Amino acid sequence: MTNELKKIALIGQPNVGKSSLFNRIAKKRIAIVSDMAGTTRDIRKHEVEILDRDALMLDTGGIDDTNDAIFSNVKRKAVECAKEADIILFMVDGKKIPDEKDKELFYELQTLGKKLALVVNKIDNDKEKDERLWAFFEFGIDEENLFGISVSHNRGTKSLFEWIWEKLPPRVEEEVINYEVDDDDYLEDFLAPVEDINESADFQDDGEIRVAIIGRTNVGKSSILNALVGAERSVVSPIAGTTIDPVDESFEYKDKNITFVDTAGLRRRGKIEGIEKFALMRTKEMLEIANLALVVLDASEELYDLDEKIAGLVDQYGLGTIIVLNKWDENREDFKEFEEKVRRKFKFLYYAPIIAVSAKTGRSIDRLKDKLVEIYENYSQRVPTSTLNKAIETAVMRHALPSPAGNFLRIYYSTQFETKPPRIALIMNKPKLLHFSYKRYLINFLRDNINFEGTPIHLVARGKGQREESEEELEDF
Template sequence: MKKIAIIGRPNVGKSSLFNRLVKKRDAITSDMAGTTRDIKRKVAIINDKQAELLDTGGLDKGCELFDKIKEMSLKAAYAADIILYMVDGKGLPEEEDKKLFYELQTLGKEVALVVNKIDNDKMKDKLWEFYEFGTDAIFGISVAHNRNTVALLDWLYERIPDEDIITEDEEQEIVSADDEEITDEEFFIEHDDEEDGYYYWDADDEEATFEDDSIFAENDNIKEYDPEDDNHIKVAIIGRTNVGKSSLLNALLHEERSVVSSVSGTTIDPIDETIVYKDKQITFVDTAGLRRRGKIIGIEKYALLRTKEMLENANMALIVLDASQPFLDLDEKIAGLVDSNRLSAIIVLNKWDISDKQEHDKIIQEVRDRFKFLAYAPIITLSAKSGQRVDKLHDMILSINENYTQRIPTSQLNEVLQRALRRHTLPSVSGQVIRIYYATQYETRPPKIALVMNKPKGLHFTYRRYLANKFREAFNFEGTPLLFKAKKRGER
């Protein structure tokens, strides 16, 4: 599949063009320069041909962060087959743009100059100023108004080989793989900068509290699981800012995929990358670091919304903590998102190489004390920067996914249930005898077990927790929540 890289200086409309071509609101866009920092990759359909589209960060320089963004963007361009060099048509041609454009032309690749923000007929004359770039492959467009993009699409189509033609069924599969396809009418939506309905953490919030009976699926409001997805594990990397999430992603992929810098909040757009490990497909998503609400600035609030969406679609979470620093209440609240989404989980203590190893037992105990609601989650200590023990994570992910996906035979469940009932009988309620007839697992990811009873409301949460412990002792549910639903016979 051909790779098409969109490249250019900050704020020229690269992410907007990327969204237009993939027909999804995928890349976060804003007027703030430097919104895109990592490389976004998606399959785009150009008429009836498919190509991999790359949205890159702006080619700016100055601080450590922007230098790294520029380095990764140019690296993506060098690896692409087709390059769309984008400039702002409202300004004058920049010497730096011309220099980079000439450099890219020497690579022997197909390179086009895309002059964006030619929003009306009066601005067409501005296009002549850009012919000094010395190319005939020049396209004056307006992404915001969807003007004059047909010629650009035709140019791209001619450079994608016929072997990449796809069927309508294949196209529909690509379009529906993530979000629903969007129309031009709904594409550009004005966002209310004051809207903050998706913030969860306030600087004055009290310590996080969690319900004792949260392991029981009374609402049964858990996302449905597709059996065809058995071999695909979606892993969200989550944590507060500057704990090393992007470094961990790079270490897991054995390549520099995500921009890493000392600037807090470097990652804005969630970045996903898929690998195949032991015949399993693992998609890692590096999410934006989460802060307290009072410290959130500008475009970061959209990043938080994307992080929430990623967690809703994930199967597993790597909860990254900084082992070299004291843990915060915010760490607990972020982990609470994992618990509320019923994800399998691994707690990652990063920066172990610079932590106080003599305090190992104390640090582990503090994690267990703070994250009691994630008692099922294993803990791994590692250093994403040095690579120490990172490779062990791949096998841990497969192991936890097996537990998350497993289905226990009804006969085995009821053997454990009967032993538990004999050891501790069910307490009566107001003189009424409470009976559990049998248990059966009715869903996976996460495992959900129905307890068929005469009076479901009479099952006290302490007895439920007792049963959960007995099932965990008998079966390997490490790393996964275990949910129960008390129901009557014949009740769905």
């Protein structure tokens, strides 16, 4: 359905307020907002509702016409995005005089023949509107397509939303409603402050494979995303920290809908300054939503303690996991040696498969796609109770339950009570006396007999009639 929606592109230089407008239209905080120029560098997409009409909003990277490799790439991608859009909102800073670079790009956009509006932000009052807005007629824009607004003060946005609404088709499945555009009661909810919106309401367990891509800066996360999706969706640059906002991209593979979250590169806590604090916070939010994770390591470098700390986030959130060695040379023959080094460093992810890839050459990318589907199936599987009981009974026969302080322990039966990740209950006579080392033995035995590759397993010892486990009873292996 997404590809049937009209597309609205937000174009403009850094720090003019595009992300804030994007958030207001989307009615939730999706884009990271900051006073630091150049915060947004990738294209984010979100389905929005303009009054009663639907559209796909595209927020592009801020265009800064310099020689910097990142921003030249951002400008190219922003213009490409504008060509694909049906409606273009070109945003400028009303606190500044009209910029020649802005006018040059605006003239280029006019030649595309799209619905084009010039949005002058930071017009905070009537005095500024009278004194500043007239100068932007230099762009050759008609008055009905020129809007002086203040996103931060929610001023002038009503007229802009009405203009967009008129350019969108009505919903096919519903009767066309004749809106009175001056109906402030109807618009009141639509123009509600961003902070009043419940962000978590949209995220429900819909069976979609949601993959978080994490790792240090410049290990190749964006390049891996592009290689997996099969298109250049995320800005790629050799400069560390290019990706600031996570970028959601979906595609179909083997009858599965896979959504990738290319998270911002993480740095040492002491070096997280300014916008990277927001990026770190957003990364953790994405890990809460994801069910699988790719822990990306740079195979051309030594492993760092920071790699281990970042990987610990995956363990913390209980995600299905694949360790990806990026930048792997085709001619290297030391995989076993490097694999052992990774295993020593990431003992807590011993269940995660390790795949060596090259995003640049495409080496093993298809294998990585296959493994994502396989790990998700393991992560979401529900093992029959009979199968679990048979495995546990065999394990107890091979290694008898301990008798702490002479106490006789007995497992009545076992059952899986949850998925994503798998949670298994051992129904026992004295659950508090079962030592964690024996739980570990049982988990390893289950892994030897049931395919749990790539997924943590939560094992809980419970008494008869006990429904909930405490944090002390929960063990992750």
